[in-house]
Amino acid sequence: MSHAPDTLLTALRATPPLVQCITNYVAMNIAANVMLAAGASPAMVSDVEEAEEFAGIAGAVTVNIGTLSPPFVAGMHAAIRGARGAGRPWVLDPVACQATAYRRAVVQALVAEGPTIIRGNASEILSLAGEASRGQGVDGRDPVAAAEEGARRLARSSGAVVAVTGEVDYVTDGERAVRIEGGSPFMPMNTALGCSLTCLCGAYAAVAEDAFDAAVAALAHFAVAGAKADEGASGPGSFAPRFLDALAAVTPADLSRGAIHDAAVPA
Ligand SMILES: Nc1ncnc2c1ncn2[C@@H]1O[C@H](COP(=O)(O)OP(=O)(O)OP(=O)(O)O)[C@@H](O)[C@H]1O
Ligand SMILES: Cc1ncsc1CCO
Numbered sequence: 001m002s003h004a005p006d007t008l009l010t011a012l013r014a015t016p017p018l019v020q021c022i023t024n025y026v027a028m029n030i031a032a033n034v035m036l037a038a039g040a041s042p043a044m045v046s047d048v049e050e051a052e053e054f055a056g057i058a059g060a061v062t063v064n065i066g067t068l069s070p071p072f073v074a075g076m077h078a079a080i081r082g083a084r085g086a087g088r089p090w091v092l093d094p095v096a097c098q099a100t101a102y103r104r105a106v107v108q109a110l111v112a113e114g115p116t117i118i119r120g121n122a123s124e125i126l127s128l129a130g131e132a133s134r135g136q137g138v139d140g141r142d143p144v145a146a147a148e149e150g151a152r153r154l155a156r157s158s159g160a161v162v163a164v165t166g167e168v169d170y171v172t173d174g175e176r177a178v179r180i181e182g183g184s185p186f187m188p189m190n191t192a193l194g195c196s197l198t199c200l201c202g203a204y205a206a207v208a209e210d211a212f213d214a215a216v217a218a219l220a221h222f223a224v225a226g227a228k229a230d231e232g233a234s235g236p237g238s239f240a241p242r243f244l245d246a247l248a249a250v251t252p253a254d255l256s257r258g259a260i261h262d263a264a265v266p267a
């Protein structure tokens with residue numbers, strides 16, 4: 001059954017899903033605040049001693065490789081085991097996966113575990129799709145349009161819904177695709193908003209039957225809140241608190257107004 005973003009936001013706010021977010025040191029506080037403002041219940045639980053058990057009580061798990069280390073990786077695989085055992089969705093954020101041999105190896109092993117959703121910037125998705133990427137560190141340096149074909153191929157090969165973010169976002173499961181407009185140029189000037197969006201994809205996946213609908217709703221929530229926060233912001237600093245306020249103020253009706261456009265999928 002397909003659910004529109006407004007229905008999913010209503011469900012999210014009615015029963016805030018517990019989301020186990022394994023994310024990087026930069027994002028932990030920012031992402032937790034984003035999740036609470038949007039209407040979800042985040043828990044940054046990552047140690048291998050408890051990650052699998054915790055995933056058994058969470059509505060979804062999110063895994064982000066931003067500040068990678070062997071202990072983090074052990075916790076990620078434990079949490080994924082827990083999510084899979086409980087039949088719950090899990091979301092992958094391949095931060096800077098093009099940058100080093102360690103990141104490339106870790107991210108390949110994670111993709112092989114079958115993420116429900118992969119959310120990254122265009123440089124990261126190009127790299128995961130085996131194409132040339134202009135990415136150097138954590139920020140996207142390629143246009144989303146350049147990663148659309150690779151995103152569809154990655155979706156088909158991995159079985160994940162792939163969400164590519166940037167000025168205009170693109171979501172595909174290999175068969176369906178949409179573009180989402182909105183947001184603000186101040187968003188990429190605020191660190192870890194992409195990481196926070198990955199956590200929100202987990203929250204929507206916890207309440208949705210269809211991972212494609214979940215990714216679209218999470219990205220639309222960010223697009224609408226970002227556009228709202230942009231009004232009156234004079235720079236990235238004043239944008240940040242306005243964005244948190246806007247995430248909380250977004251209504252289900254806001255999500256059904258115009259940000260989401262169907263995109264043709266070539267055979
Ligand atoms: N130029 C832009 N205009 C409007 N919205 C943007 C722009 N660039 C990014 N966004 C929005 O910012 C959010 C984060 O996407 P982005 O692609 O910057 O993630 P990211 O590179 O993974 O970020 P990070 O790794 O710093 O967390 C998304 O909602 C995206 O739509
Ligand atoms: C700046 C930074 N460095 C590693 S992770 C991260 C957060 C944005 O991806």
Ligand SMILES: [Mg+2]
Pocket residue numbers: 095096120121138194195
């Ligand atoms: Mg990122």
